[in-house]
Amino acid sequence: MMTNEWNWEQIASHPSLTEGPVWDGSALLYNECAADTTFRWDPKTQESVVWRSNTGAANGMTFDRSGGLWACEGDAHRVTKIDAEDQEAEPQVIAEAFGGETLNWPNDLAVSSAGRVYFSDPNYGSNPNNLPHESVYMAEHSFGGAWSVTRVTFDTTKPNGVLLSRDEKTLYVAETPFADGAPRELRAYPVLENGTLGASEQLFDFGQNRGIDGMTLTTEGLIVATAGSPDFGPGSTIYVFEPSGLVRSTHPTPAESPTNCTFGGGLLSDLYVTFATGFVYRATSIGMTGHLAYPTRKY
Numbered sequence: 001m002m003t004n005e006w007n008w009e010q011i012a013s014h015p016s017l018t019e020g021p022v023w024d025g026s027a028l029l030y031n032e033c034a035a036d037t038t039f040r041w042d043p044k045t046q047e048s049v050v051w052r053s054n055t056g057a058a059n060g061m062t063f064d065r066s067g068g069l070w071a072c073e074g075d076a077h078r079v080t081k082i083d084a085e086d087q088e089a090e091p092q093v094i095a096e097a098f099g100g101e102t103l104n105w106p107n108d109l110a111v112s113s114a115g116r117v118y119f120s121d122p123n124y125g126s127n128p129n130n131l132p133h134e135s136v137y138m139a140e141h142s143f144g145g146a147w148s149v150t151r152v153t154f155d156t157t158k159p160n161g162v163l164l165s166r167d168e169k170t171l172y173v174a175e176t177p178f179a180d181g182a183p184r185e186l187r188a189y190p191v192l193e194n195g196t197l198g199a200s201e202q203l204f205d206f207g208q209n210r211g212i213d214g215m216t217l218t219t220e221g222l223i224v225a226t227a228g229s230p231d232f233g234p235g236s237t238i239y240v241f242e243p244s245g246l247v248r249s250t251h252p253t254p255a256e257s258p259t260n261c262t263f264g265g266g267l268l269s270d271l272y273v274t275f276a277t278g279f280v281y282r283a284t285s286i287g288m289t290g291h292l293a294y295p296t297r298k299y
Contacts, residue, residue: 019058029069104121110162136197261274
């Protein structure tokens with residue numbers, strides 16, 4: 001394992017936690033969850049402006065291959081599809097309940113090329129769970145325009161970031177509980193033909209350190225993950241993992257407790273990182289390019 005220095009630039013600062021960064025092709029969208037606001041940072045103007053309000057404390061976001069924007073609205077207890085061309089339009093609700101009970105606090109999501117939406121549903125707050133478990137689910141479009149929701153993990157206690165491998169045969173899940181003694185792991189679940197998941201494999205054990213919050217993928221299929229804090233473990237860090245879980249490199253961050261990350265820029269060669277402390281940073285000269293469903297890399 002080696003540690004390399006990256007060039008970091010602060011591009012935004014907010015009073016509370018930022019999350020869910022996605023690159024829309026020319027600018028960065030990200031959430032300030034507690035403010036119920038999605039911001040758009042334009043590299044040409046170097047400014048962040050309000051892009052969407054009343055987000056339901058939106059957290060994780062992702063684009064699908066067609067440029068459709070999907071979000072986990074934690075306080076609204078739902079997963080939605082947002083009209084990226086008319087962000088003030090009412091979102092389409094994809095999932096808001098399971099087994100007749102309201103979801104907990106949907107956190108992060110990944111969308112397959114077949115249109116299956118995988119999302120995590122933990123509870124990191126102080127209120128009681130709405131469901132008796134904290135799981136990963138698959139939402140699937142069914143005949144008649146309805147969406148069906150299937151529980152696909154049965155061994156998670158607090159799943160956070162989710163990420164599909166390049167070949168979409170594996171779903172990476174960050175198992176990131178807060179309780180003392182609970183395992184904080186990067187896990188891999190094989191994706192079965194019907195979209196459900198097989199038995200998990202532990203790829204990396206963080207012990208009692210702060211585990212992974214969010215993840216993104218490189219063109220090599222490497223996993224780039226946000227983890228660590230000043231209070232738990234070696235400090236706030238970006239980890240770069242091989243698909244096997246081997247740590248390729250680690251990179252200290254300029255702010256505390258990174259929450260999520262995505263690639264951006266015309267070549268998808270910049271890494272954008274959000275932080276629990278409200279900052280948003282861009283890292284350049286990182287020696288990697290992103291593998292995003294949308295937009296595709298411009299050569």
